[in-house]
Amino acid sequence: MGQISLGSKGSDSVARIEHTHRPGRHCGSSAIRDLLEFHGLNLTEAFCFGLGAGLGITYVELPDTVTPFIVHVRSMGFEEKVFETLGVPFQWETYPDKPTATAALDQYLDAGKPALLLTDIFYLPYFNSATHFPGHAIVAWHYSDKERAVMVSDTERPELLPVPSESLADARFSLAPPFVHHGNLFVLDKAQLDVRPERVRSAIVDNAKALKNGGRLSGIEALDTWINDLPRWSAHEKWPWLLRFAYQVIEKRGSGGGGFRIMYAEFLDEAQALLPELGEMGLVSHMRECASAWSALAACLEAGSKASSFPLDDITQSIETVRAAERRYVELALTL
Numbered sequence: 001m002g003q004i005s006l007g008s009k010g011s012d013s014v015a016r017i018e019h020t021h022r023p024g025r026h027c028g029s030s031a032i033r034d035l036l037e038f039h040g041l042n043l044t045e046a047f048c049f050g051l052g053a054g055l056g057i058t059y060v061e062l063p064d065t066v067t068p069f070i071v072h073v074r075s076m077g078f079e080e081k082v083f084e085t086l087g088v089p090f091q092w093e094t095y096p097d098k099p100t101a102t103a104a105l106d107q108y109l110d111a112g113k114p115a116l117l118l119t120d121i122f123y124l125p126y127f128n129s130a131t132h133f134p135g136h137a138i139v140a141w142h143y144s145d146k147e148r149a150v151m152v153s154d155t156e157r158p159e160l161l162p163v164p165s166e167s168l169a170d171a172r173f174s175l176a177p178p179f180v181h182h183g184n185l186f187v188l189d190k191a192q193l194d195v196r197p198e199r200v201r202s203a204i205v206d207n208a209k210a211l212k213n214g215g216r217l218s219g220i221e222a223l224d225t226w227i228n229d230l231p232r233w234s235a236h237e238k239w240p241w242l243l244r245f246a247y248q249v250i251e252k253r254g255s256g257g258g259g260f261r262i263m264y265a266e267f268l269d270e271a272q273a274l275l276p277e278l279g280e281m282g283l284v285s286h287m288r289e290c291a292s293a294w295s296a297l298a299a300c301l302e303a304g305s306k307a308s309s310f311p312l313d314d315i316t317q318s319i320e321t322v323r324a325a326e327r328r329y330v331e332l333a334l335t336l
Contacts, residue, residue, distance in 0.1 A: 019114070019141050019160060021153035025256035025263060028078050028137040029054065030155050035116055035139060041086075041193040050267025051200070052082035053207035054260055057214070057326075059222040059229075060178055066131060067245050069233055071226060073259035073294070075210060076178055076218075079116065079137065079186070085203045088191050092118075094182040098169040101183030105140060105150070105168075108187050115140045117152075118184040123171035126154070126161050131245075133253070135179025140168075155254060197274040201336060204271070204283075208333035211326060220330065223323045227316055234310035243315075244305035251298035258291030259298070265291055277336070286329040293318075293325040 020037040024030025029049035036043055043051075056075030062068055075081070083090035095101035108115050120134040121127040138152045141160060149162035163171075172183045211219045233242050249255070256263040265287040272279045297318040304311040 019153065021139065021141075021158075021160070023156045023158050025156065026054075026074075026254045026260065027155045028052070028074075029263070031116055031137040031139045031153070032079065032082050034153060035114060035188055036193065038114055039188055039190065039193065041195075043195070044266070044270065046263045046266035047270050048082055049078075049260070049263050050271060051085040051195075051203055052078040053085075053203045053210065054078050054081075055207050055211060055264055057211065057219055057222045058178055059217045059225045062176065065176075066238075067242070068236065069229065069242055071222075071246055071249065072178065073250055073255060075207070081203070081206075083188075085199045086193055086195065087199065088188070088193065090186065092181075092184040092186055094184055096182075098173060098183070101172055101185070102165060102169050104183075105185060108185075109140060109142055109150070113187045116186040116188075117168075117172055118174075118179070118181040119168070119171035120174045120176075121171075123167050124154075124163060125167055126157070126163075132174070132176055134174035134176050134181060136254075195274070200271050200274055204268070204275075204278075204333055205336055208330045208336075212330045212334070220323060220326050223319050223326075227319050230312055230315060234312055239310055240305045240307075243301045247298045247301035247305065250294055250301070257295060259294035261287055261291035261294055275336075281332060281336070283329070283333060283336075286325075286332055290322070290325045290329050293322040297322050 021034045024033065024045045026045070026049060029045045029052065033043060033045045033048045036048065054075055056073060058072040058076065060070040060072065062070065080090050093104065095104060105115055117138050117140055119136045119138055120132055121129050121136045122132045138154045140150050140152050142151050143149065144151055144162050148165050150165060150168050151160040152163055153160055172181065174181050213219060215221060216225050233239055236242060250259045251257055265284055268278055268284045268287055278284065300314050300318040304315060
């Protein structure tokens, strides 16, 4: 844990707070872990991910973009769900424009309150990304003493990073589904943070229900939509990039590997201390099977992105293997 100075807009303020950032794997779960520890509740990143019912499957079409087809493997509304499970009232603060959003963040940082933000990595200079990827969670801690830059923590990066205020304002607004945000900001007020077994159980069951009952574009059924849509992927002039991007989302872009299922298996393993029946049911091993299936699918997509022709049959088979593993896990989890 590193000591940082709190100096709004380059002021000479000497108020100091302790940031609690530790490198993590996924933006939302690591940011929330940091925020909870700042307020006195020490949990692992994996446990935070599980509290947020983080598993998801969402099929998204974004016509006329560099990624017209996207498969997300994390749930929507993850951040809200973590605090709901902890019994803490949660509501994103949103704003009509960038100046108003910036002024609100200024006020919180002046008061020594770290803020959870949603951003588009395209505008965060340390990513140097040519691709828009909204919904990325970071924590803002204070202003730089030397220039008008906000010091933020971000996932696997160990140190606080300066982001020019104007760039951060741009990053906080996105109209690209499924992660639409209008300056989204959350500050955790002092609260009694409590991890109760019945709430952990509820989060596990709720996540399984969401996977089972999501509909054509969400949950397990979205995998069928993906399979049926693969001919459209193959007809796209940049299909190798579509496959590579899908591989990255599943295995690389903050998922912790296996489409977040490796991290969720760690959560289930930890949760056995509160819910011993998880071990008796074999939920952890079922989730590890899901993780392996997702990793195999990612490997198939990566290999396909380098192939001379679109590997339709191989990808279809890999998605079907994922679907079968997810169904086995979900049906078992719903008996918890």
